[in-house]
Amino acid sequence: MATEASSETEVKENTEESSAQPDQSEKATQETQEVLNTEGEDKEKGKVKEKEGKEGKGISRYLPTWLKKQKSLSQTSPTKETPPTEEPTSKETEGEEVSAPEVNGHAEEAEEKEEVKSEPVKEKEEESNSNGSADTEPAKEEKVEESVQTTPEEKKETTKEDQVAEEKKEQEQETQAEADVQEGDGQISIFQSPLRLVRKPKMKVVVCRVTLLDGTNFSCEVEKRAKGQYLFFKVCEHLNLLEKDYFGLTYKDTHDEKCWLDPMKEIKRQIRSNNWQFSFNVKFYPPDPSLLTEDITRYLLCLQLRDDVASGRLPCSFVTHALLGSYTLQAEFGDYEPDQPRPLDFISQQTFAPNQNKEMEEKILELHKSHKGMTPAQADIQFLENAKKLSMYGVDLHRAKDSEGVDIMLGVCANGLLVYKDRLRINRFAWPKILKISYKRNNFYIKIRPGETEQFESTVGFKLQNHRSAKRLWKVCVENHSFFRLNTPEPPTKARFLTLGSKFRYSGRTQAQTRLASSLIDRPAPSFERTSSKRISRSLDGAPVISITEAGRDTTENGHDPHLELQSDSKSQLRVHGDNIYVRHSNLMLEDHDKTQEEVLKHQASISQLKRSFMEAPPPSPPQPSQWEKRLTSSPASTIRVQQQQVVCVPQTEATPADSAVSDTKEPEKLPVVKTEMVTISDTFAAQKTEIATKEVPIVHTETKTITYEAAQLDGSADGEPGVLMTAQTITSESLCTTTTTHITKTLKGGLSETRIEKRIVITGDCDIDHDQALAQAIKEAKEQHPDMSVTRVVVHKETELAEEED
């Protein structure tokens, strides 16, 4: 098995650089054969795959989308057998060679390949190194497992996979950009297919370290193949941040340059190293921070700007340094108190400016005195009002040379592209003036709309240090342009016949969208800790710090932009102490469509209050890892780690005065259900708390109930009568990764007969299973199957094993 695994690695070398490994040439021949065999087998087995392999690019557009996607799998077939780490290479080749449409693609391709060729080797080395040290990444082992899996039951799996994939991808397409799918998922080799992984009991988990804006670190476990957005959402959730579109995660690439983590791509493929170290940063600086809805967002923006100013990235004058510093003092320490020496200590510890001196510190204190009475939030606002006027506010600088080889800086910002020579602005291209941005090798081009007097478009070219930086600049431009200039993100380019062009597009929300979304945020302002309180343990806010992720935002998203529905994290995870199981709420699907946004938000808010009250309860069981404490975790759609269970109950409604039964897997149990929203948590301690809170919650909606529970052992003290069981029937059907169990019970309750159909759908999967999709599908199906009945309850129950067991 080990040989076979390694053969996968060698294939690539055979095709691309056979000379690179002369000592293995003998073996390589053998292996080539083996590989050929495997490929032959493949052909016999996977009909679809065979077809795909032969299809040219041109045909693809006549194919149904799911086939097209499959095809994209096989487009990489030469490299398909390679281990996962090499895939970024082939992907990039594809992505980059096509990036400058109107230029000679071949030359570029050749160069591209040359450039990337060396990388797989390097990565392999890294990989094997990590093997040697046997810590986190036993990559070989994985490969072996995978190949074992693939060979014997290839055929079966492929066909099944196709079916499921078809279904899944069709849905996916509505919501997710095709290009992204292709870039993110589509090229995953057969070994990496998420559905394949479903079967694998062991899931590799990596610990990511994220440096937050206040300088603290946040560690979180992610599945090794998680996408960028998973981690990002985790961080936002940790920070209790709703207006998250202005932010992003960065990592240092192998050349120690800062890159933005693409939310739509797997983390592993982007960082290309074992250093799972990230920073949380502001990605798009809002031109008018006063339009942000929440103080916490402004606070985070302040933190970023404080750092920008202190590090000199955001240059400002002495006076501005002092003024911004004084607002920082006010925000962190409150009013100036002459007899309290703390600010003085603090001021010297703190860096406000690159060349901070006593004079400046005195000035800061002097100005601090004049801010008396200002609340931290007001101080933040003042800070931002001053910072936003700085000419370099939100300008992302990139080193370049102009056509004459003169060193310049290109600044990407909300308004467009700025050209600097030293500190001087020598040119500016506003977004509306730019027709096209492209890059080729280490050149970056912008095509300029002709001016009033000019007749033709002109193209301006800049030379970047290397290809990577050209690509990075291009990406930043694409993203900034989309975010600030467009109302909705551009749909990614379809794979047109003979069209070259990177499929990379901005995948998040635009500023217009995020403003709309944040204008609908309706939660009580969350309290948060400020840095000073963390460092010097003096809280200004004085409020208990409970970070709870609200679900409200997602409904607003749903209401306004269905396309983004899936990119949001609507659910919250409840950690049930004691047995390492996450309970997951989904409030998303059952909202009435005619409900107004406000109602929905209220509804969501009430749920969040319940959660809050639950979370305020003292933890009953042994202490948890710190990052899990004091918060509910929500996760993005694609992050279910090990196992998901979704239970859909479809009872007949009219008959139920107060519905009282919720099923559990093995033994349907009666649960106490009040006719309001209710969150029941397995541990008995929580039950009381929750019920108390329930009374305070305004009843917004009574028919739709979202009840999440976990192995509850509560007594049936509900107001609903137990009823008499008349018939019960259980049908179970099983497919690749879903198990549907249908309970049909007829009960007689107070003279009324009630037929209750409870469907339990257990979806077992990992990262790439989309919760909401599956749930929506299940509800849809249930409705179709029983049009005369109505869905009264949906219980989403997510179980996530803490995959601690190391591979």
Place this chain on the structure above:
Amino acid sequence: MNKSFFRIFQISSSFFMANMCPYGRFTHAVVRGIPESFGKPAGDGGKENGEVSVDLAKAQRQFGCLTGALRQKVGLQLIEIPADGELPESWRIEDVAVIQGDTALITRPFKQQRRSEVEAVRRVMSELNLTVVEMGAEQGGSGGATLEGSDVLFTGREFFVGISSHTNHSGAEVLADTFRDFAVSTVPVCGGSRLKNICSMGGPDTIVFSSTEGAKKTLRMMEQLTDHHYEVLSVPEESAANCIYVRGPSKKDFLLHRPVEECPDSVSAFQKLPDYSLLPTACSEASKLGASLSSLCLLINRKHTYF
């Protein structure tokens, strides 16, 4: 030089203005008298003004009218540095300092002979509690960096530096380094002219611009470089493009501009400005030497608050 001669008024408290406030709020004007040597070439080898015949007495009269208007009509505190016969061009005080907020950048004029003009100005700036920033020193004595205030247009939001025969890139860089809060853009100035000869501020968001071809080119560049929108008041005569706009303490808009005798076609353009107090101010003698109204004074705001 007698210090008591400076009419410096006590500045109550030094308030800070970190960032922008609309252009035109000034409290003080610094001027320097016209010396006997007015019109004489500075140093010994200068030829450029050699042929120009200027009327010294008329120049001094015009200077008196200007300072009078600034003090009595507009209501600024006037600080007059006495004339210095040794420095025939010292009256072009605008060139030797660029002031924004509480920072004064002492420039490095193009002509070697003019560089000693800065000393008196520097003293006044210090008296006014301005933060004085020197050029030259940080440039490592580079022969390169030159900057003159008449090539600098500050709009309240950003700086434009005209790259001219007297001001170069290095000089502009020093300016950018000094006023870091602001965008500093460089624009070409054509035909041996100076940036302030072809344009000047005519209001908080208004730039008065000459409509000559060279000026139009500069204007187009400025429009491309700026993030802001300015109203442009076009005047047919180049000499009319240099004005002094001050929003006086009484919240009135004052515009000092060249009189109808000096630019007959442009005065009607100024009259379009709504609710302005127009102050026609003659400047024929100074303009013979390539200067204009704004060349004769430095405007300072010492009443800043920070919001």
